Amino acid sequence: MPSQTHARRAFLRSAGQAAIAWSALSYSRILGANDKINMGLIGAGERGRGVMGNFLKTGDTNLVAACDVYAEMIDRAQKMAPGAKGFKDHRQLLEEKGIDAVLIATPDHWHSTVAIDALNAGKDVYVEKPLTLRMEEGPLIVKAARVNNRVCQVGLQQRSGAHYIEAKKKYIDEGVLGKISLVRTWWHGNGYHLRKAPPSLATLPSNLDWARFLGPVKWRDWDPQQFWNWRAYLDFGGGQVTDLMTHWIDVVHMFMGTDSPTSGVAAGGVYCYKDGRTAPDTINVLLEYGNEFTATFEATLAPGIRGEGIEFCGTKGKLYIDRRRYEYTSAERGAKPVEVMGPNYDFTLDHVKNFLECCKTRQRPNCDVYTGHRSAMASHLGNISYVQKRRLNFDPLREEILPL
Numbered sequence: 001m002p003s004q005t006h007a008r009r010a011f012l013r014s015a016g017q018a019a020i021a022w023s024a025l026s027y028s029r030i031l032g033a034n035d036k037i038n039m040g041l042i043g044a045g046e047r048g049r050g051v052m053g054n055f056l057k058t059g060d061t062n063l064v065a066a067c068d069v070y071a072e073m074i075d076r077a078q079k080m081a082p083g084a085k086g087f088k089d090h091r092q093l094l095e096e097k098g099i100d101a102v103l104i105a106t107p108d109h110w111h112s113t114v115a116i117d118a119l120n121a122g123k124d125v126y127v128e129k130p131l132t133l134r135m136e137e138g139p140l141i142v143k144a145a146r147v148n149n150r151v152c153q154v155g156l157q158q159r160s161g162a163h164y165i166e167a168k169k170k171y172i173d174e175g176v177l178g179k180i181s182l183v184r185t186w187w188h189g190n191g192y193h194l195r196k197a198p199p200s201l202a203t204l205p206s207n208l209d210w211a212r213f214l215g216p217v218k219w220r221d222w223d224p225q226q227f228w229n230w231r232a233y234l235d236f237g238g239g240q241v242t243d244l245m246t247h248w249i250d251v252v253h254m255f256m257g258t259d260s261p262t263s264g265v266a267a268g269g270v271y272c273y274k275d276g277r278t279a280p281d282t283i284n285v286l287l288e289y290g291n292e293f294t295a296t297f298e299a300t301l302a303p304g305i306r307g308e309g310i311e312f313c314g315t316k317g318k319l320y321i322d323r324r325r326y327e328y329t330s331a332e333r334g335a336k337p338v339e340v341m342g343p344n345y346d347f348t349l350d351h352v353k354n355f356l357e358c359c360k361t362r363q364r365p366n367c368d369v370y371t372g373h374r375s376a377m378a379s380h381l382g383n384i385s386y387v388q389k390r391r392l393n394f395d396p397l398r399e400e401i402l403p404l
């Protein structure tokens with residue numbers, strides 16, 4: 001029999017959870033099949049406005065509010081929906097009871113705070129990848145989604161991509177590749193990491209709240225490059241590893257039916273762009289998945305090399321896939337590659353539609369928050385190894401790096 005203290009603790013825990021859930025649900029509307037979903041946009045930069053364009057394209061949503069620390073971006077969002085209210089502080093946007101769901105597209109260092117606040121406010125959440133800046137943030141976001149019974153889709157849109165789903169079914173699920181022992185991934189020359197701040201940002205604009213941009217990150221004076229090209233600084237993002245590898249490693253997890261490596265090691269550095277960046281411009285990551293297979297990621301911003309893709313290597317053949325097409329080559333001598341072009345489409349739109357459908361059916365979306373957390377976690381293992389310059393063994397169940 002549980003002790004009184006135990007029983008009391010359990011009661012307080014469940015009462016607390018019920019209270020959180022109740023306060024959240026009391027703000028949430030039950031959506032009918034024909035209801036339009038009222039959306040708030042938090043982080044109205046390039047991606048935020050791009051994905052919001054997809055939301056509006058569905059015809060199933062209204063953009064009713066936009067939040068950004070830089071008012072210029074709110075102005076741009078309001079061009080998409082002139083009636084939308086503007087906010088600088090996401091907490092004020094979340095107080096709007098008419099908002100059903102939010103799209104979070106801030107830089108990565110704000111994802112967890114904003115997502116947890118939104119879920120606790122009873123909003124369904126579409127949050128851009130990588131879900132987290134730090135490994136330990138993940139379980140807290142998953143818990144906020146579950147306790148509040150909210151839908152939380154992570155922006156790893158390949159999960160909704162028809163040609164990914166098709167290739168997996170045809171070649172992986174049917175065992176055509178045989179035993180897969182190696183997955184190679186790469187993403188070179190991604191221009192997002194080379195953004196140059198425009199001259200208009202040389203001095204801090206009066207309509208940009210730099211302190212609020214920094215938020216949880218330690219203070220530094222205004223630096224236009226850190227604001228504009230935040231991906232290149234490990235305080236705000238995780239460089240190419242969390243930005244790009246997270247996409248590909250999520251496809252690896254989807255295809256291989258797994259969700260966590262058991263060890264990781266990485267090496268790289270700032271070799272080409274001595275512009276003050278702290279994220280490497282060239283990186284190699286090697287992840288081990290138990291006794292089953294290894295997965296590698298390589299990326300450089302060196303101007304001489306471009307392109308991105310994934311290659312699954314099996315005993316009976318190999319499968320290449322990228323955002324446009326896939327190609328199967330049998331291991332038999334002289335076999336010709338079989339190429340299949342994906343439809344000419346933006347599968348982010350399908351990911352958005354899947355989210356909206358789940359807001360109504362209350363089903364788990366294609367890239368549920370837990371899946372997004374586990375894929376970000378694999379990337380973090382790479383970055384931690386890069387920073388600590390050592391191989392890390394990992395316990396996927398406890399989500400802990402094992403002592404040496």
Ligand SMILES: NC(=O)c1ccc[n+]([C@@H]2O[C@H](COP(=O)([O-])OP(=O)(O)OC[C@H]3O[C@@H](n4cnc5c(N)ncnc54)[C@H](O)[C@@H]3O)[C@@H](O)[C@H]2O)c1
Pocket residue numbers: 042043044045046047048067068069070073088090105106107108110128129130155156157212213215227228243
């Ligand atoms: N799924 C994909 O394929 C994909 C593609 C591109 C970007 N992304 C993700 O989208 C996110 C945004 O990337 P981006 O390229 O649009 O960056 P961006 O710098 O263009 O936009 C980010 C915006 O967030 C604002 N912001 C910063 N802190 C804020 C806060 N506390 N509250 C409100 N707004 C705040 C900034 O002022 C800026 O306007 C990143 O997490 C990135 O990884 C995903």
